[in-house]
Amino acid sequence: MLPERTDVLVVGSGPTGLTVAATLAQRGVDVTVVDRLDRPPVTSRAAVVHAHTLEVLDRIGVAAPLVPRGLPSQRFTVRDRDRMLLTVPFGTLPSRYPYALLVSQAQTEAVLAERFTALGGRVLRPYEMTGLTPDAAGATVHFADGATVRARWVIGADGMHSTVRELAGIRFAGPADRGESFLLADVRVESVLPRDQVALFLARQGPLVWAPLPDGVVRLVATVPDAPRDPDAQRFQALLDERGPARRPDRVTELLWGSRFRIHHRVAETFRAGPVLLAGDAAHVHSPAGGQGMNLGIGDAVALGETLAEVLAGQPDTLLDEYALARRPLAEEVxxxxxxxxxxATMPPAGRPLRDLLLRTVSAMPSARHRLALRLSGLAQRAAG
Structure with a gap:
């Protein structure tokens, strides 16, 4: 049952919503989390937690229980079929987590939910937000069942199609096209590719991400012109045949689940409108290339939770404007x-020899590879996180 009042209402219980809720609860804040779904999804897009994100999660007691559920990856590779174009090593990262943790988003959400529960919180389901009435002292949030909640602050962590963002009247800037179409799946494959690294295959038809997960599972993500609603194993086999290893091709032996999604490259015009605050996909969406989206959202969440806790403890709410001003440029850069x-990945054939030469040149320069590792891992943004 929804409370009549709460200090902070978080709408959305994905990684961003759970992270901001746990951050606030750890500081003793009265926080309520609602979600429109009656249960957490068991399939999800993100499959990597980068080093800087693990450092951030360590601040709320989540990194230690999460690491054993994942597979540490020592490098990120870029390939054109059988040709290795670029290797980015993570082993020399200046972090207590010198790797990328390959783990299903569902597992990340489960650990975050366990931490939030241990701090005395719980996610209230299913509650669909339908209205928002802000005023000088907070906001009244309306739900489809007729319930209302009075909150001092409302956090939109409800994803790309954020109801909070729309009701707050915050513009979501970006191209007006239909966005990029993607297929994704968890599969089992017979493959000669190493199981301790992510591979980004560049192909004229579009990129293919090959990411190993625990228990012999491989996450595949690929751009396609028009993704079918229910892709089958043959569809992913065709993608591997078209873009993956050629001399010793992968063979899909089992499709665990498959789905499609569409992504626009958009960033909200502001991350704050009065008592309404945005984080994660509600504030920014982009291509999954590089595995940056969820990581950026978790960074938003801890920064926002820590800042909001200070405001609720008596600091001026202008600190929240500083949060918005600091995080938005990061979102645009990512x-x-x-x-x-x-x-x-999608460069026309005429430009591919130059592209491949450039990548191989970068791969031969240790300093350049290290800078790229810092960028992918998020550690280059440490000062802002």
Missing amino acids: AGFADRLTRL
Whole structure:
């Protein structure tokens, strides 16, 4: 049952919502989390937690229980079929987590939910937000069942199609096209590819991400012109045949689940409108190339939770404007980085020899590879996180 009042109402219980809720609860804040779904999804897009994100999660007691559920990856590779174009090593990262943790988003959410529960919180389901009435002292939030909640602050962590963002009247800037179409799946494959590294295959038809997960599972993500609603194993086999290893091709032996999604490259015009605050996909969306989206959202969440806790403890609410001003440029930079990776992958045949030469040159320069590792891991943003 919904409370009549709460200090902070978090709408959305994905990684961003759970992270901000746990951050606030750890500081003793009265926080309520609602979600429109009656149960957490068991399938999800994100499959990597980067080093900086693990450092951030360590601040709320989540990194230690999460690491054993994942597979540490020592490097990120870029390939054109059988040709290795670039290797980015993570082993020399200046972090207590010198790797990328390959773990299903569902597992990340489960650990975050366990931490929030241990702090005395719980997610209230299913509650669909239908209205928002802000005023000088907070906001009244309306739900489809007729209930209302009075909150001093409302956090939109409800994803790309955020109801909070729309009701707050915050514009979601980006191209007006239909966005990129993606297929994704968890599969079992017979493959000669190493199981301790992520591979980004560049192909004229679009990029293919090959990411190993625990228990012999591989996450596949690929851009396609028009993704079918229910992709089958043959569809993913065709993608591997078209873009993956050629001399010793992968063979899909089992499709655990498959889905589709569409992504626009968009960033909210502001992350704060009065008592309404945005984080994660509600504030920014972009290509999954580089595995940056969920990581950026978790960074938003801890920064926002820590800042909001200070405001509730008596600090001026202008600190929240500083949060918004600091996080939005990061979102634009990450969106641009993911877009550049996607454009590299889809470069026309005439430009591919130069692209491949450039990547091999970078791969031969230790300092350049280290800078790229810092960028992918999020550690280059440490000062802002």
